[in-house]
Amino acid sequence: MMPLDLADYEAKARAAVRKFWTRRKKAVKKQKAGGKADQGERSAVTAGSNMNGFIDLVVDIVHANGLAKADIMLKRRLLTLPGFFRPTKLWDLLVINEGKLVAAIEFKSQVGPSFGNNANNRCEEALGTAVDLRTAFREGAFGGSRKPFVGYLMLLEDAPASRKPVTDVSPNFRVFPEFKGASYAERYNLLCKKLMTEELYSAAAVILSPRSAAKSGVYSEMSAETGLESFVTTLGGHIVMEAPKSQR
Numbered sequence: 001m002m003p004l005d006l007a008d009y010e011a012k013a014r015a016a017v018r019k020f021w022t023r024r025k026k027a028v029k030k031q032k033a034g035g036k037a038d039q040g041e042r043s044a045v046t047a048g049s050n051m052n053g054f055i056d057l058v059v060d061i062v063h064a065n066g067l068a069k070a071d072i073m074l075k076r077r078l079l080t081l082p083g084f085f086r087p088t089k090l091w092d093l094l095v096i097n098e099g100k101l102v103a104a105i106e107f108k109s110q111v112g113p114s115f116g117n118n119a120n121n122r123c124e125e126a127l128g129t130a131v132d133l134r135t136a137f138r139e140g141a142f143g144g145s146r147k148p149f150v151g152y153l154m155l156l157e158d159a160p161a162s163r164k165p166v167t168d169v170s171p172n173f174r175v176f177p178e179f180k181g182a183s184y185a186e187r188y189n190l191l192c193k194k195l196m197t198e199e200l201y202s203a204a205a206v207i208l209s210p211r212s213a214a215k216s217g218v219y220s221e222m223s224a225e226t227g228l229e230s231f232v233t234t235l236g237g238h239i240v241m242e243a244p245k246s247q248r
Contacts, residue, residue, distance in 0.1 A: 005064035009057060014217030016053025020109065020155060020231070021214035023050045048182060054153055055093055057237065058105060062095055065236045068244025070097040081142070084135035085128075095239075098212035100144030102242050103235065104133060105151035111211075112161050115184040123189040123191055126152055126199045130200035149202045149238040152195060153231060154188055158220065189222035196225070202238065206229040 015023055016061050019235035025052070058212035073094040080088040081104060096104040100151055106129065130150060133248055136145060165181040178190055187210055206227050209219040 001133050002066060002243070003121070004233065004236045004240060005061075006058065006229070006232050007060040007064045008238060009228060011052070012057045012060065013219065013228055016051075016057060016217075017207075017213050017219050018215065018217040019053040020050045021209070021211060023052075024111070025214065029080070049199070050155075051092070051109060053211065054107050058093060058151075059230070061232055061236050065239040067097055067102065067239050068097065070095050070102060081138055083132040083134065084139060085132050089129060089132060095149075096241060098144045100146075100242075101137075101142035101148045103149040103151065103238065105149075105153065107153050107155075108162065109155040111157040112159050115157075115162050116166070119184055119187060121152070122188075126191065126195060126204075128187070134200065141226070146242070147202075149191070149235055150190065150200070151235060152201050152204040153228075154192070154206040155202075155219075156185060156188055156206055156208050157208040158185075171204065185222060189226050190225040193223070196224065203231040203234040 002013065011018065020027065024031060055074065062072060073096065076090070076245045078092050079094055081091060081094065081101070083089045090108045091104045093103070093105045106126070108122060110122065130152075133148075133150060136142070138225070142148060164182045164183055166183060166187070168175050168179065175220070179187065188206040192201075192206050196202040205221075205228055207219045207221055207228055209217075225229060
C-alpha cells in the first residue's frame with residue numbers, strides 16, 4: 001500500500017488561516033465602504049471564499065494519495081447532492097471518482113463578537129446534513145457500495161468570548177455534565193467528538209485562531225481527536241483505499 005501523504009498540511013493550514021483573516025478584513029472593509037457597517041461582522045461568516053485555503057489543502061490531500069484524476073467539485077452549480085429528507089443539499093467540496101461519491105466536506109467558520117447566536121444553528125445544521133446524507137447513501141443515492149468520507153471542518157475565532165464558560169438554563173431536566181460551564185470552543189470540540197462517535201462524520205475538526213493571525217497564520221486545537229492532523233490522516237487514508245490498486 002502506498003504511504004500516506006499529508007501534503008505538508010501544517011504549513012498549508014497556516015497559509016489557509018492567513019488567507020481567512022486577510023479576506024475577512026477585506027470583506028468587512030467592503031461592507032463598511034458600502035454603508036453597511038452594522039453587517040461588518042456578519043460578512044465574516046457569509047463570505048464563503050474565506051475558507052478557500054482549507055479547500056486547497058483538501059484538494060492536495062486527494063491528489064497526493066492516489067486520486068489525481070478524480071473530479072473535485074468546487075463550483076456552486078456542481079456541489080448539490082440528493083438528500084433523503086429533502087431533495088438536495090449544497091456542499092462545499094465533493095470528490096467524485098468513476099461515478100461514485102468519494103468525499104463530501106463542509107467548511108465552516110465563526111467569529112465574534114457574538115458566538116451564541118450561531119452556535120446552535122451550526123450544531124443543528126451539522127446534524128441534519130449528516131443524517132440526510134447517511135440515509136441517502138443507505139438508499140443507494142451515490143453510485144457506490146463504500147460509504148463516502150464525510151468531513152466537517154470549523155475555524156473558530158480564538159477570543160475571550162469564545163473561551164469563557166457559558167451558563168445554560170434547563171428548568172425541567174439536567175444538562176449533560178460535559179456541557180456545564182463549557183465555553184463555545186469546548187462545545188464545538190464536544191460537537192466534533194460526538195459527530196464522530198455517532199459515526200455521522202468520518203472526521204470532524206475544530207481549530208481556533210485569533211484575529212491577529214493574518215500575518216502569522218497561527219492556530220491551535222482543542223484535542224488531538226478533533227485536530228487537523230486527525231482530519232487529514234482520516235481523509236488521506238480513505239482516498240488511498242479509493243485509489244486504483246496499481247497506485248496503492
